[in-house]
C-alpha cells in the first residue's frame with residue numbers, strides 16, 4: 001500500500017496514522033499564525049463515499065496501480081455476484097445485486113477505498129498549486145484520511161480547478177461531493193473571490209475553528225477551547241450518571257468505569273493538542289473524587305499502579321499525555337515514511353532560540369538546555385518537557401555525512417567544547433549562526449573558518465576565543481570524523497540538507513534526586529527500570545517509566561504495603577496482589593483485602609484524629625491500631641482457631657503473614673489456593689463488618705459466626721446453581737475439596753462440614 005498510495009493519504013496504510021493528518025493541519029495553522037500566511041483550508045464531503053465506488057472503476061484502478069491479474073480476478077469473484085438483503089419489517093427481502101460500493105465490515109474495504117480515491121487525489125496534486133512555502137521548503141496540496149479530503153488553497157483559481165477535477169472523478173467512479181456539507185476555513189488575510197462556480201458558493205466559510213477529523217482546529221488559537229469545553233462537559237455528565245450507582249460499585253468497578261468510559265474519551269484530543277491550562281488538574285480532581293467518593297484513603301500514585309503491583313490500574317492522565325508526546329517524538333525521529341508534519345515540526349524546532357537544531361535538540365544535555373521554551377508551539381513545549389523528565393543519552397557523536405556536519409557545538413555531551421560553556425560565548429556563537437560543526441567550515445577556502453572571520457561574525461575584536469573554539473572542536477572530533485571533514489573541504493561539498501539519519505538514543509529513569517530515603521520494600525519500580533533504545537521503547541515501557549517518574553515522590557519512600565512495618569520481615573513473604581481479586585472472590589470482598597494491605601481502613605487511632613470517637617477498641621478497650629483490629633484483638637481468637645483447623649486440612653500453616661498477604665495461586669494446587677484465598681478474604685470482611693456493626697450498636701458482632709455464615713451461604717448458592725444447571729461435578733471439584741467445607745451425598749444433597 002505504501003508504494004502506491006501517496007504519503008498524504010494515511011487511511012489503512014501500515015505505518016501511517018490519523019495523527020499524521022491532524023498534526024499536519026495543526027502545525028500548518030500554527031505556521032500560518034507565526035508567519036502571517038494567508039491561505040484557506042477546504043474540507044470536501046464525499047457523499048456516501050464507501051457506498052458509491054463503482055466496481056468496474058475499482059478493478060481498472062487496481063490494474064492501473066499494477067496489481068496482478070490473479071489478484072484482480074480474486075476481487076472480481078468477491079464482487080461479481082455480490083448481493084445484499086434488506087431488512088424490512090422483521091423480514092429479509094429477496095437478494096438484490098449491486099454494482100457499487102465496497103462491502104461494509106469487510107477487512108479489505110478500507111484498502112480498496114484508499115486505492116479507489118487515489119486517482120482523484122493524484123489529479124488534485126497535479127492540477128492544483130496548493131500552498132508553497134519557502135522555509136521549510138514545501139508544497140502542500142492536500143491531506144486525506146479515507147474520504148476526508150482537506151485541500152490547502154492559496155490561489156483562488158485552485159477552487160475552480162477543484163470542481164473540474166471532481167467532475168472528472170465523478171464521471172469515472174460515480175463519486176459525488178456534497179458541496180453544501182463541505183466547509184472551509186480562511187486563514188490570515190485570505191479572501192475568496194466572488195466569481196466562483198455556483199457549486200462552490202454553497203460551501204460554508206468561516207474564520208472560527210474547523211472540526212477536522214473530530215478535533216477543532218483554529219487559525220487564531222493554538223488549542224481552541226471548544227475542544228476542552230465539550231469534553232469536560234461530557235466527562236462531568238458521565239461521572240454524574242455513574243455516581244448514582246456508586247454504592248453498588250467496587251473499587252475495581254470504579255477503576256474500570258473511569259478507564260473505559262470516561263478517560264478513553266479524552267485520549268484522542270489529548271494526543272493531538274496541548275490541553276487548556278487547568279484542564280487536566282480539574283479532571284483529575286473529578287476522577288479521584290468519584291473513585292474515593294469523597295474520602296481519599298491512599299495516595300494517587302498507588303491507584304495508578306497495575307493490579308499485580310498493588311494498585312487499581314486506574315489510568316493516570318498526566319502520564320498518558322506525556323506518553324503521547326514521547327510517541328509523537330518516536331514518530332518524528334524514526335517514522336520511516338517521514339510524514340509531512342515532521343517537516344513542519346523540524347522547522348519549528350530549528351527556530352528555537354536561534355540554535356538551528358531540529359532533531360539535534362534531543363541530543364543536548366538537559367542541564368544546558370534553555371529553560372524558557374516559550375519560543376515553541378505549545379505542543380512541542382509539552383513534548384520537550386516530557387523528554388526532560390528522563391535520562392536520555394546518545395552513545396557516540398556522529399563521524400560522517402550530514403550527521404557530522406549538523407553535530408551540535410553547544411551543550412553536546414558527546415562533543416565537549418569548553419570554550420562554548422561560557423554563556424556570553426554561547427550567545428555570540430548563536431548570533432553568528434555558528435552552532436553546528438558544519439558552520440565552522442569554509443568551503444570556498446577549502447579549510448576551517450578563518451579565526452578572523454569567525455571573530456568578526458561573533459562581534460569580537462580579539463582572536464583568542466574564536467581560535468580556542470576552532471581548536472577545541474577539531475580536537476574533539478575523532479580521527480575518522482576529521483578525515484571526513486578534510487575530504488568534504490577538498491571536494492567543496494555543497495551544504496548538506498538537514499535530514500540526518502535516525503539518532504541512536506536511549507531513554508531511562510533519571511537518577512533519584514528525592515530527599516526521601518527509599519523504603520527497603522519500596523512501592524516504586526524506578527530502580528528496576530533499565531534504559532532502553534528509544535526507537536524500540538514500547539508504549540508499556542514508556543508508560544511505566546513515566547508513571548514511576550511522575551509519582552516518584554509518593555512511591556519511593558512508601559512501602560508496597562503498610563504491613564511491612566507491622567509484621568516482622570520474613571524471607572519470601574510478600575503481598576500477593578494478584579490473589580486479591582482471584583476468580584472466586586467477589587469484588588467488594590477483594591476491595592476490603594486491598595484496602596487492608598494499604599492500611600486504607602478505619603481504626604480508632606485513625607478516627608480519633610478527625611472525630612470525637614474514642615481511640616480504643618469497641619470490643620476490648622485496648623488502643624485500636626491496624627494490627628490490633630485485624631490480628632491482635634482477643635475477639636479474633638475463635639476465628640483464627642477455625643482458620644488454623646481449616647488450613648491444616650488443606651496442608652497449610654496459618655500465620656499472620658498468610659492471613660494478611662494471602663497466598664500465591666499456583667498451577668498444581670490452583671483449586672485449593674483459590675478456595676483458601678476466598679476464605680481469607682471472607683474472614684477479613686467478617687472482621688471489618690462486625691467492627692462496623694459494633695460501632696453502630698447493632699447486634700450479631702461475632703466475627704467467627706459471621707464468617708461461617710458467609711461461607712455457608714456462598715456454598716449453598718453455588719450448590720443450588722450447580723444442581724439447577726446439572727454441573728454437580730464441577731461444584732465438587734471446586735468446593736468439596738477433601739470434604740473440608742462440604743460434601744455432596746450419594747443421593748445428591750449438600751452436607752456442610754464447616
Ligand SMILES: [Zn+2]
Pocket residue numbers: 617618619620621622628632633634635
Ligand atoms: Zn480489641
